[in-house]
Amino acid sequence: MDSREQKNQTIWDKKLEELFGLDLRALAVFRIGLAIIIIADLIIRSKDIKALYSDLGVLPRTALIDQILNPWYWSVHLISGQPLVQTLLFLSAGLIAVALLVGYRTRLAAIASWALLISLQNRNQALLFAGDDMLRALMFWAMFLPLGxxxxxxxxxxxxxxxxxxxxxxxxxxALTLQVYYIYAFSALFKTTSEIWWPELNAVYYALHFDQYAASLGQFLLNFPVLLPISTFITLVLEWIGPLFLLVPFKTTFFRCATIITFILLHIGFGLTLHIGLFPALGIFTWLVFIPSDIWDALYKRIYTPERAGLRIYYDAECGFCKKVVHLIRTFAILPKTPLLLAQDDPSIFADMQAQNSWVVVDWQENRHFKWEALAYVISLSPVFGILASVMRWNPVMSVGTKFYQTIASNRRAAGKFTAPLKFRPLEVHSSGLMNVVTLLLFAYVTVWNLRGFVELTSSRGTLKSSFVKPAERIFKSKTLNSIDWISRLLRLDQSWSIFAPAPPRDDGWHVIVGKLKDGTEVDLLRDGGAVNWDKPTIRMRNSIYPNMQWRTYFINLNRAIGQKLYPYYGEYLCRDWNERHQGNKQVESFEVYFMSERTAPPGQTQGIEQKSSWQQSCYENSKKGK
Structure with missing residues (x-):
């Protein structure tokens, strides 16, 4: 290979890295975002551990295994149906997510977080929404990335x-770059099979009318019908081609930044107009992973002020605990260029360290800071946490902080026991040939699965009339592909990006559950025993009835085909939950579930409401009746 060929090869390598490589700082932000989402998700779900994840709730393990769970789906949460065991599993997942958040044994934390996420999602699939699918896919690729x-x-x-x-x-x-494109592109592909998205451009109209996801701003926008088809068109175009602007080979930084900002604004719009859980926040964190190196370098250059450049930190060379702490402070205060020096190497500094029984922080004007005040000064220079410095310097906090520091300084050996698990280890970042082969093969598998899912869904629904559908369906149903289908189930790579696709749901409405008590009184079990009220609930009332995305999704699924499998166990849960909280004649004997169907009418037509009885059940007899 001559010098010109070598130069061209280098240019192509650099361009490939620019388009498909990811900055380590962006990967760190991505890690923090994923961990925050996992922790927030666990906190939200933890309020309903008994109701949604135990045998005393809406879906006991026997019902899940016998009627719903795919044989290749696995879940550690199935080891016990007791709320206490589920609580311990939630706490374990939370602690591991905290390890992922701070980047402690990051690879192991990512693998464990992914495994427990899969386990939790498989425990009750009737609760899963598009955001859950997206988090699962992102966490899979996160295991292979140097997030720490x-x-x-x-x-x-x-x-x-x-x-x-x-x-x-x-x-x-x-794989991660193209996975993000798949999330949007396959969603757009599903949507283009529906006339509601194209050419009618009424999808946003129907989405904002769906009260289960309704937010105040979204309903307000319905007063501006001219904006709705425009919003539909923009959303469809962005999902189709927007992510591809990440891969523009010229002015890459400009196009990449414009794409990131555009999709962050898109997800902010989703969050403001729809109640769809953590999906908007997850989308925002996802796009931060693509921030180019040029932007990070410019930010670092801008924040590297004389005050930060002149900072020096001295610590006791004989204190292993001190060494770990100053390294951690420098990293998490985001002061990477700050020198960490041994106090013993400077006689003057060493004398001050002994006199003050403290580390020594020297600022850019050669002033020396000690104890808690030194920590407050270092934090004041942090580009992220600097705002906390004023709180740390507040006299009551300063007094307590100084006493705390003195206690630690006088008991460094005892304090060292808390940092003992933190070991200095070599950290290497490189591209492994074997892992590249594995991840690319897995990504090829994901690509085939996405194409297969699209063909099967459109074929079953008859939403796409094309000559390629039938031949493609035969290929995807071949014995060869079916023989490796278990991989997608085992690793939960069975992806389907059909949020609001092929069309937004139109089976709108609300539930009324009429419970008959032993004393003959009728109450609404869904509204904590209030009087039966058939009126349409306000957004505030709906948020009380369906308090989170899990309950919203569960009640939506009660109206789907899977609902007939769910209702008997939901009924048992309703009876048990009510009667545990009430005694004597105030216990419920039977109930009937009504769905006040308000199917969304096309633009310009009048909405109608129809009362439908969905389920009847006795609390004391084996009497269950679907409608």
């Missing part, structure tokens, strides 16, 4: 002298 290379405990305690690269190109970065 920046802003982490792992990076703070990196003992390797080899410098880390700014960016990495690997099979996993390639």
């Amino acid at each position: 290379a920046c802003y982490s405990v792992d990076s703070a305690l990196n003992s390797s002298t080899n410098p880390l690269p700014k960016r990495i190109l690997s099979g996993a970065t390639f």
Whole structure:
């Protein structure tokens, strides 16, 4: 290969890395975002551990295994139906997510978080929404990425002298980039099979009319009908081609930043107009992973002020605990260029350290800071946490903080026991040939699955009339592909990006559950025993009836085909839950579930309401009746 060929090869390698590589700092932000979403999701779900994840709730394990669960789906949460065991599993998942958040043993934390996420989702599939599918897919690829290379405990305690690269190109970065495109592109592909999206452009109209997802701003926008088809068109175009602007080979930084900002605004719009759980926040965190290295470098250059450049931190060379702490402070305060020096190497500093029994922080004007006040000064220079410095310097906090520091300084050996699990380890970031092959093969499998899902769904619904559908369906039903179908189930790579696709749901309405008590009184079990009220609930009332995305999705599924499998166990839960909280004649004998159907009418037509009886059940006899 001559010099010109080598130069061209280098240019192509750099361009490929620019388009499909990811900055380590962006990967760290991505890690933090995923961890925040997982923790928030666990907190939201933890309020309903008994109702949604135990044998005393809406779906006992026997019912799940016998009637719903795919044989290849697995769940650690199936080891017990007791609320206490489920609580312990939630706490374990939360602690591991915290480890992922701070980047402690990051690879292991990512793998464990993914496994427990799969386990939790498989425990009750009637609760799953598009945001759950997206989180599951992102966490899968996250396991193969160097998420702990920046802003982490792992990076703070990196003992390797080899410098880390700014960016990495690997099979996993390639897969994650195209996975994000698949989320939007396959959603758009499903949508274009419906005339509601194109050419009618009425999808946003129907989405904002669906009261289960209704938000105040979304309903307000219904007063501006001219905006709705425009919004539909923009959403469809963005999902089709928007992510491809990440891969524009010229002015890449400009196009990438414009794409990131556009999709962040799109997800903010979703969050303001629809109640769809953590999906908007997850989308925002996802797009941050594509922030280019040029932007990170510019930010670092801008924040590297003389005050930060002149900062020096001295610690006791004989204190292993002190060494770990100063490395952690430098990393999480985001002051990566701050030198960490041994106090014993400077006689004057060493004398001050002994006199004050404290670390020594020297500012850019050579002033020396000690104890808690030194920590407050370091934090004041942090580009992220600087706002906390004024709180740390508040006299009551300063007094308590100084006493706390003195206690730690006088008991460093005891304090060292808390940091003992934190070890200095070498951290290497490189692209592994074997892992690249594995991730690319898995991504090829994901691609086939997405195409297969599209063909099967459109074929079953008859939403796409094309000559390629039948031949493609025969290929995807071949013995070869069916023989490896178990991989998608085992790893939960069975993806379907059909949010509001092929069309937004139109089977709108609300539930009324009329319970008959032993004393003959009729109450609404869904409204905590209030008087039976058939009126349409306000958004505030609906948020009380369906308090989170899990309950919203569950009640939507009660109206789907799976509802006939869910209703008997939901009925048992209703009876048990009510009667545990009431005694004597106030216990419920039977109930009937009504769905006040308000199917969304096309634009310009009048909405109608129809009362439908969906289910009847006795609380004391084996009497269950669907409608």
